[in-house]
Amino acid sequence: MTTISIIGGSGYGGGELLRLLLAHPHVEVKQVTSRSRMSEYAYQTHPNLRKRTQLKFSDPAALEPVDILFLAQPHGQAQHHIDEYAKLAPKIIDLAADFRLRDAEMYEKWYGEKHAAPEWLSKFVYGLPELHRAEIAAANYVSGVGCNATASNLALLPLVKADLIDLSAPVIIEIKVGSSEGGAEGNSGSLHAERANVIRTFSAFGHRHTAEVIQEMGVKDISLTMTAVDLVRGVLATAHAKVKQGVVIKDLWKAYRAAANENPFVRVVKEQRGIYRVPEPKILAGSNYADLGFELDESSGHIVSMCAIDNLMKGASGSAVQCMNLMMGWEETVGLEFAGLHPI
Amino acid sequence: MTTISIIGGSGYGGGELLRLLLAHPHVEVKQVTSRSRMSEYAYQTHPNLRKRTQLKFSDPAALEPVDILFLAQPHGQAQHHIDEYAKLAPKIIDLAADFRLRDAEMYEKWYGEKHAAPEWLSKFVYGLPELHRAEIAAANYVSGVGCNATASNLALLPLVKADLIDLSAPVIIEIKVGSSEGGAEGNSGSLHAERANVIRTFSAFGHRHTAEVIQEMGVKDISLTMTAVDLVRGVLATAHAKVKQGVVIKDLWKAYRAAANENPFVRVVKEQRGIYRVPEPKILAGSNYADLGFELDESSGHIVSMCAIDNLMKGASGSAVQCMNLMMGWEETVGLEFAGLHPI
């Protein structure tokens, strides 16, 4: 069995990772750390894991060497400790934002501070298999992905890959998100009485995940507008762009179908009847799928491309496990087979 | 105009009170205090009041005399300051639990501490007009009501008043509540991602509001079981009791109709068709109504009596304003006319 440990297991991303790894047939979880809940059972924090594991949260200072180390800490910590972590395991998969950007200046621009370990940036591969499958398979260090960035990147992927949109024109991505994005700590606006029933545009411009879309998609003029809605898990990215002159719906179908064929976790949802005609995060809770859809206004060339994901799965822990599978040469989908629920 | 001030205006009860009093035709709000948000506009905390008032939260130490003082602080504060407050206003209406119980020993039993001003307990009238209309009209000091106690007391009122149930038999009241009961501060379990979608029985026995039901209804063997559900505003109390030998449905109809006839804010909801056949807090948000319903199993004598209210209105600020109207000799319903919304 491949041994793994998780640093930072009390947050939502860490909990989801622990759930996936406990059920994964090829790995054994050795340790999961939490400074604030040390010595408590993991299932007290993640109640779905009751009767699944007797693991207790351990001291991050007492980590033992493993085959793979997962980092699931809040952003900004891993870059200060990456040298020590690298001594503990030959392979590291980070879920935070510390090593997502390849360029230290870009990091400084979007995160408002100098990167603490810029020499490590080039050692990490951006951890979205749909963009970097081969590099991930060959990598020892893989970064996490931003959940909103993932929904945006995958909404754009078929269009960019098939060269169907004009990347010099503005791309506007409207993102609607559930409350689990806010993390297990929350803030005053996360209180149920304030957060329930909201349609709250908490960020019109400047969301940090924008940097990952610029880096990965090569778009110059892009904005992510973030709106919180009443849901716990899920993200829907609705990307508005212009197709190139002459692009018709048939071209789009071809590009989207190719994305679905090349990627086990990508599906195209574009039905003419029934309730579920478009991508919808509602049915993706716990699944690793990214559901894509599109509509084209042929008269204007305005395309609306949609991507729905579970922010804690494809947008975080699910993609991290998928990367692990690639890095280890295992079947890409192993441990990620849950189909999602309907209704829910 | 009658002048009023509110001590403790940043919580949910204080905010609701402020909304009602700003729209009340006979009063003028002079001051509303908040230690933590001093000098901020009230509408920054209670965004529904934007363009309704330019009042800023003021220092509780700088209160000026008024005709009526409302106390909307967290429980346990008013009893320490009641002597000073009494110098500021001839009439006081408290929303907290400080002066609800008439008996200092009962207070100590249910609240786990000695009362700080036991000599004041007999000066206050329990502030539920449906139980004490005449005394409230003659009182200078009126207490608040517990929201769960109010739903329970009103569910039992027709039965107790018409002497239809056996009060020596156990009475079990199952109460389902929304998240606003938890207050504007909340706790880790109030985070949207944890509190959404719950059916969480957070207290099986021993809820403090039980004491108010014992005191007001004269029941000996009673328990309130509290379950949090996914809703912001609203309480439903479902009371299970035994009717006396020989009581039939006609007797119940008579008792419930009497309650509705005698009380402007009591309605009976018991329909044979349509969607809304039973009392339901959903449609009561913002309204001061208490909706009552019942079902009787004639073979066993088991009665299920229901009461739905908005916990912040009939269960707190609405009843307080209703008391004010009675104390001042105004129409009982003035300022409380909002019908509630459908759908919502």
Place this chain on the structure above:
Amino acid sequence: MTTISIIGGSGYGGGELLRLLLAHPHVEVKQVTSRSRMSEYAYQTHPNLRKRTQLKFSDPAALEPVDILFLAQPHGQAQHHIDEYAKLAPKIIDLAADFRLRDAEMYEKWYGEKHAAPEWLSKFVYGLPELHRAEIAAANYVSGVGCNATASNLALLPLVKADLIDLSAPVIIEIKVGSSEGGAEGNSGSLHAERANVIRTFSAFGHRHTAEVIQEMGVKDISLTMTAVDLVRGVLATAHAKVKQGVVIKDLWKAYRAAANENPFVRVVKEQRGIYRVPEPKILAGSNYADLGFELDESSGHIVSMCAIDNLMKGASGSAVQCMNLMMGWEETVGLEFAGLHPI
């Protein structure tokens, strides 16, 4: 007292209208019709009206003359009966889409059928007071407004009125809506188990309300993208546009403040702190306010303008009552004073 009747009172718009008119100090409701629920009490359909009215739904064929007739039927009916209706009342206010567009060809284009009474189109004034206050005051026939069109038009109003945006550039409006927009009939996708927790982009282009934005705002290149979210009442329109060269934030503040100063039901919400920094439909349930906000990316000229409303109030029945007030020379805000609730 001014007498009024409502044709079509069993839907959500009709129910909301009935609630408002029953509480309005200057009118008396004579009849409210419903073919499917004839002779049933109105409160059986609209349970919030219990104890407020003993009106029963009456036969639309048995309408008597009144001062003002409100039409709250499903779209497409009023245009077939407008001649008869005009004989029943000197003033008519329609809530449906039948008389919103001034141009019969535009009607045909967007509604896919010829208008049945094109000669009436020019007799109606578009019923949004913020756009046509003076004309409405002088009119006998006033149309309804689309809820999504209203949120869009008011999001654009300060920008268009102050000539701050480039109307030849594309305007993209992302609209998030609650379930009450779907009406009291619903469809298979409206079932709670399917509709709860959704982020469902049910229309990327071509929503009929687009025509009202084109007509009223003079925009040429515009699209409304509609996304259903988990909420019952409320709409948020997020409009993406380009400001003209040189426009800075100060210009925007001036334009938005002017809109708020000129219109009693318009507010600007743009705070630096607290939970409610942006317009949010959550707190508008039952209120007639339109809350506006904006963010400008000065480097690109990209403006995000937001408008939040209650679709059944400002987006339908509230605006209709506001129009009535103007037509009758009453205070514009009478009967529309409810502030909305917090929390909810």
Place this chain on the structure above:
Amino acid sequence: MTTISIIGGSGYGGGELLRLLLAHPHVEVKQVTSRSRMSEYAYQTHPNLRKRTQLKFSDPAALEPVDILFLAQPHGQAQHHIDEYAKLAPKIIDLAADFRLRDAEMYEKWYGEKHAAPEWLSKFVYGLPELHRAEIAAANYVSGVGCNATASNLALLPLVKADLIDLSAPVIIEIKVGSSEGGAEGNSGSLHAERANVIRTFSAFGHRHTAEVIQEMGVKDISLTMTAVDLVRGVLATAHAKVKQGVVIKDLWKAYRAAANENPFVRVVKEQRGIYRVPEPKILAGSNYADLGFELDESSGHIVSMCAIDNLMKGASGSAVQCMNLMMGWEETVGLEFAGLHPI
């Protein structure tokens, strides 16, 4: 591979069953029928199954022989066709209520009609493994379980098995349920705008599932009170009973722990700290666990016993698959390993 077919695959129970069986390592799904959606892809109705199966709904008249036949039709159909079904497969598992009761008179009393195949009642075993593991393992015909009955039976199981409660005293079970219990067809009250935010006691007495609790637990005086709350999946049963003289908390712990030890899908949730101290259906979506908890008022002997389940899993399809595993001699938990999600 063991071959199976499902009759009635377009409902929620049938969809969940299909999801489970497609992922089950020991079976192959041959056919799934739906009269109303014949020839449509199953994933068009159950969108979570997209990319999981290309099965189309087939004609129930064209069923071919299989090893196991699952019946997932609306109640009342299977009893009319059971003879034909028995010719198609040696083993039958029914999800509906047709064969749950052993006594034809009891069936008639609770279902208001004569049973169409009373001779079959004794051939079926009641399909709750926690009650009838050995008989199920030996059976060819296994009935479904009512979701509310399952939550009730499991709440009472530790108490009845250890003989801790007085079954001659009344047992009151308050059940709170999500909207998926209403089925995929729904009614006017299932519309999102009417069903969201509800606390709706739609049945105080007489729910049909009561009969299963009487039959399985041997209680005489029992009532199930049903309250709909805002949730899609999940049931919480809160059972109020009297413990026998002298029973203390230690006895209860012993009984509940035994239930958890003897049953792989039973857990005891009774924590002193953290957010999840009690059983809660929220975290059980998609899982087959039944979470049990209790509180005892030692002074009165009043016990509150709780059971939380996912109504579509442990309360329907999950238990059915668990029965299949037992009937076939497979590991009881195979195909039912999903742990559930947190947060959700």
